[in-house]
Amino acid sequence: MDAIDSFDRKLLDLLRHDARQTGRQLAEAVGLSPAACLRRVQRLREIGAIEREVAIISPQVAGQTVKLLVMLVIPPGKPDRIDRLRRKFAALAQVTTIYHVTGKADLVLTVECASMEAYANFTEVHFYSEDIASFETIVVLRSYDAHPEPAPKA
């Protein structure tokens, strides 16, 4: 019912880079009719292979010019402590991604703020609490999205 064939893979790979392509463009690229392509795309959305389609907003316009990686150490406690924190951080506008990780840190956040001062405020409000044992900030000078080609499966 939810098998993915090579046409589907091709479509996913195209839409991953540009979700605004028309049925005709997709048809051209994969070698099927426009109708068949769009039928497949719809199915891929239904079965969750395509989770969602989003617009990438320029960080400048979004007013978030400073990006940081924050490694958080959470003090030992109830097992759901990390999940509670995760939910708390997910609700903050400045937090763009949350990684639950192994190693010295427990959570790694990517944070975007309007300025370093805004980030300083952010840390004071959110990291100086009983829930956070320690944190380390890594300033991102530049970030790049990688755009993988058809994927030479490792």
Added chain:
Amino acid sequence: MDAIDSFDRKLLDLLRHDARQTGRQLAEAVGLSPAACLRRVQRLREIGAIEREVAIISPQVAGQTVKLLVMLVIPPGKPDRIDRLRRKFAALAQVTTIYHVTGKADLVLTVECASMEAYANFTEVHFYSEDIASFETIVVLRSYDAHPEPAPKA
């Protein structure tokens, strides 16, 4: 010429979550006519406020089930060394993001592989070279996208 007003901000915020909304839906949400909304969206694309629109593919389907953060230390050398490495990594299918950062590490990569063994291979091929002084791998147990609401600007 490229001023962003509050209607534009609202549109960006809507499309950031779901880029497949129709003019009518946008109109309903922001309080303008469908045509006006789409005109604005088109302009936002032209001025680069909307960088692009992409489909988010389920990691399972993409066949990349293991996610890692890699902190790379680059030996001192020509100033363009980091940029050369950045470009090299950007071309790899397993690398999804590249951060050029301050601190102990110089580059932080997010890497996605089909398995841990695949990642082991990946490190052998790409990190055991003269260009990499050392690296540290952080295994991501779970990752979450944060979905900021209208943004309580910090």
Added chain:
DNA sequence: AATGAAATTAAGTAGCT
């Protein structure tokens, strides 16, 4: 079962007030 071609419906675009 899924495709392609044609017909229908809906969306996006352009012109005018």
Added chain:
DNA sequence: AGCTACTTAATTTCATT
């Protein structure tokens, strides 16, 4: 900006393999 007409794309139907 809004409204309306025009154009293009998406969706559905249907005959075909």
